[in-house]
Amino acid sequence: MLFQCLTVEGGCLVVLEEGLSIEQKLEILSDAAKYDVACTSSGMQREGKAGEIGNSVAAGICHSFSADGRCISLLKVLFTNECIFDCKYCINRSSNDVPRASFTPRELCELTIGFYKRNYIEGLFLSSGILHTPDYTMELICETLRMLREEYHFRGYIHCKAIPGANPLLIEYAGWYADRMSVNLELPTNEGLRSLAPNKTRKNILGPMRQIQDGIAESRQYLGMKGGNHSAFYFTKKAATKAGIEQRFYNDRINGSNRKPEGDKKSEEPKLSEEKKIPEEKEKASLQKTSNRLSLLEQVGRSTGRGFAAAGQSTQMIIGATPETDYQLVSVAEALYRKFDLKRVFYSAFVKVNEDSLLPDLPGGPPLLREHRLYQADWLMRYYGFAAGELLTEARPNFNAVLDPKCDWAVHHMELFPVEVLKADYFLLLRVPGIGPKSAKRIVEARRSGSFSFDDLKRMGVVLKRAQYFITCGGKTLGRLCLEETYVTQSLILNEKLPKNLQDALYGRQMSLFELPAFSAVAG
Amino acid sequence: MQMENLYIYRCEDSVEGILTGIYDAWASIHRHEENRIEVCGKEWEETRLFAEYITVIPDAEKSEKVQRSVRLRISEEAYEMVMKAILSQDTEKGEVIYRFLLYAFREGARACRSYGNPWVMRLFEAVRNYDNESHHLKGFLRFDAQENGVLVARYAPKNNVLGDLMEHFSDRLNSESFLIFDEKRRIMGVHQKDSAWFIYRLSPEEAKDFSDTYVEEDSYGVLWRIFHRTIAIADRENPGLQRNNLPLRFRPYMTEFREKTLA
Known part of the structure; x- marks a missing residue:
């Protein structure tokens, strides 16, 4: 047995449960948590308060980056890696023989506060395997959050997973302590879930998701903005609708197909069960709901003014463990944004940690390029006003390997270009490859007091190596402007340098650029 | 001409x-x-x-x-x-x-x-x-707890962002006493538990005194390095991306990049 005692303010940190030191527990339980993607600390602005510890910054803060280049913002750990479930893809599945450990609520609080004070982290991301029962586990999680908030007076960020199958009251309880809640969708289709996560069902994933959404809506009613804001997707959609972009871009322009993305629900997106009501009605309806919810609101919510999961909710899908197309994935993501008002959908390239006949082989490693394209598309939906159906269709269900989704969209819509940057409105500017929300906003602001040059555009953040094929600036072009699809596509591809690891993923197969099917299809 | x-x-x-x-x-x-x-x-x-x-x-x-x-x-x-x-x-x-x-x-x-x-x-x-840079440092700055409980951070930023950082951390850690020392400009932000912060310029002698008495680390450093190492996914290792996101110049002051093990 290891008998170590780390002295910290307030005495002994280590509880020698199961003979494991705190170092060993931390190692086991962070190792087991690392496949969860989300580590963001955004969406919550909260000032400090005398006598308490911590605050929260809406933009989120990255505290470090691990060897894989991913942001570390939160202490991301499992409460326990014990698990009664046997999800095929998961390192902690019950049939695996791995070292198991559990924290105590006290240990986790001490770790969180100790790390927080030294500015290692922005807060806690608490997930868990399932010890004994979902309720038992969720209760331990709730107790940890309660202690952190009420005993340690912690005002930093807390992201908490809802355990599928746990009593809704416990999820409700956690929501009043956490800033963000998430339930992992894990696999985008029902079939996928059935084959790889036999203990999870769509119902006990979407159920809590809906409950959390209702909770946030309700908390917003009571506490205003402080109670929780809508997602970026919601706001972009609202502004885009107001600017009439559906009429301008969607009709007849969906990569050659004539469907409206919003239209025809039956043929299009994979169904997410239970939808129906529009948010306003729902907000009202949920207010009259359970009495215990209101008493919790009185007890916890109103007195702290913290709100119910006021930084919103997110989810995560595993990419490449099951045979969905990119089109299915972005459609599911879009549906989640629209129906559950999620802040983020995260995509996690499948890493094969278990040998199982039901899991695919990944000779080229995790599908990182695919994950990268999905994030790009996700951004286009949340901040640019793109609809999933504009980016991909059933006929063309996968992203282009060599062109990012926006460039790919643009070269198929050359009739919209060139765009005159001194005149075009915000949403048209956003359609130009190389122009993002920040630079589009700067352009709109800057032209109020006069014109500017290509050089100024560059300094405003426009990526000219992409934008140059699509814009004029005061009637001028940068170099030759040829609005011919093949020419533009080739130029874009030749200019593009993918991040190194993605280049490896793409070219590792010793394919030359011109052998790539996507490329020769266009070039040929 | x-x-x-x-x-x-x-x-x-x-x-x-x-x-x-x-x-x-x-x-x-x-x-x-x-x-x-x-x-x-x-x-x-x-x-x-x-x-x-x-x-x-x-x-x-x-x-x-x-x-x-x-x-x-x-x-x-x-x-x-x-x-x-x-x-x-x-x-x-x-x-x-x-x-x-x-x-x-x-x-x-x-x-x-x-x-x-x-x-x-x-x-x-x-x-x-x-x-x-100010935003980066709100994340990358590291405090080491001294024996008397005071939290101490050292850094050498390109821009003089000390005022920003003091504003940020005095709100966040209002019940802690902490110091942030800019080694390049020899200026120190001082926050005493539950009171207002100020910035103080150190003489070369004071700066030396400070460096001599400063204790680099407590037990949490070890735990943090364990976490930092373990949380990375080996199949996705990508030092180039890590360097883009966390430039090398910040690392000498960061706990997780110190080469130390349990004494």
């Missing part, structure tokens, strides 16, 4: 120094085109022939006057940009601010967004650089 008169105002690198320089240049009888504002580094830049050098004596009152007119006659936003630019690493910031103000007093509040104007753009870039 064109022969013209040049009057170069040499200012100390401080709010008072730079704003007094601008005040003096403005109040002078020369045309604006003939004036230059130069901020001193350690030594003066090379001396130009045919130029008259004016050494600016920092003056609180003049500096106040400039600040007031920027706030009243341009905007709060312009004021904030100018103050950040003064703390930025831009070596020509005096000149940039002078030219920006000339333009902005004429154009009013919208000048701050007139990115087509080269001086506005220069100011914007200096401010953006300052803001980015």
Whole structure:
């Protein structure tokens, strides 16, 4: 047995449960948590308060980056890696023989506060395997959050997973302590879930998701903005609708197909069960709901003014463990944004940690390029006003390997270009490859007091190596402007340098650029 | 070469120094085109022939006057940009601010967004650089708990972002006593538990004393390194991406990059 005692303010940190030191527990339980993607600390602005510890910054803060280049913002750990479930893809599945450990609520609080004070982290991301029962586990999680908030007076960020199958009251309880809640969708289709996560069902994933959404809506009613804001997707959609972009871009322009993305629900997106009501009605309806919810609101919510999961909710899908197309994935993501008002959908390239006949082989490693394209598309939906159906269709269900989704969209819509940057409105500017929300906003602001040059555009953040094929600036072009699809596509591809690891993923197969099917299809 | 008169105002690198320089240049009888504002580094830049050098004596009152007119006659936003630019690493910031103000007093509040104007753009870039580094350091700064409970951080930023950081951490850690020491400028931000913060300039001897007594780490450093190592996914290792996101220059001060194991 290891008998170590780390002295910290307030005495002994280590509880020698199961003979494991705190170092060993931390190692086991962070190792087991690392496949969860989300580590963001955004969406919550909260000032400090005398006598308490911590605050929260809406933009989120990255505290470090691990060897894989991913942001570390939160202490991301499992409460326990014990698990009664046997999800095929998961390192902690019950049939695996791995070292198991559990924290105590006290240990986790001490770790969180100790790390927080030294500015290692922005807060806690608490997930868990399932010890004994979902309720038992969720209760331990709730107790940890309660202690952190009420005993340690912690005002930093807390992201908490809802355990599928746990009593809704416990999820409700956690929501009043956490800033963000998430339930992992894990696999985008029902079939996928059935084959790889036999203990999870769509119902006990979407159920809590809906409950959390209702909770946030309700908390917003009571506490205003402080109670929780809508997602970026919601706001972009609202502004885009107001600017009439559906009429301008969607009709007849969906990569050659004539469907409206919003239209025809039956043929299009994979169904997410239970939808129906529009948010306003729902907000009202949920207010009259359970009495215990209101008493919790009185007890916890109103007195702290913290709100119910006021930084919103997110989810995560595993990419490449099951045979969905990119089109299915972005459609599911879009549906989640629209129906559950999620802040983020995260995509996690499948890493094969278990040998199982039901899991695919990944000779080229995790599908990182695919994950990268999905994030790009996700951004286009949340901040640019793109609809999933504009980016991909059933006929063309996968992203282009060599062109990012926006460039790919643009070269198929050359009739919209060139765009005159001194005149075009915000949403048209956003359609130009190389122009993002920040630079589009700067352009709109800057032209109020006069014109500017290509050089100024560059300094405003426009990526000219992409934008140059699509814009004029005061009637001028940068170099030759040829609005011919093949020419533009080739130029874009030749200019593009993918991040190194993605280049490896793409070219590792010793394919030359011109052998790539996507490329020769266009070039040929 | 064109022969013209040049009057170069040499200012100390401080709010008072730079704003007094601008005040003096403005109040002078020369045309604006003939004036230059130069901020001193350690030594003066090379001396130009045919130029008259004016050494600016920092003056609180003049500096106040400039600040007031920027706030009243341009905007709060312009004021904030100018103050950040003064703390930025831009070596020509005096000149940039002078030219920006000339333009902005004429154009009013919208000048701050007139990115087509080269001086506005220069100011914007200096401010953006300052803001980015400040934001980075809110995450990358590391405190080590000393035996007396005081949290101590050391760093050497390119821009002088200490004020920003003190503002941030005194809200966040209001019940802690902490120090942030800028080794490059030898200035220290001091926050005493439950009271207001201030910035203090250390003499070389004091700085040495400080370095000698400072204890680099407590037991949490070990735990943090365990976490930092374990949380990475080996199949996705990508040092290039890690370096882009977390430039090497920050790492010497960061707990997770110290090569230490349990003693």
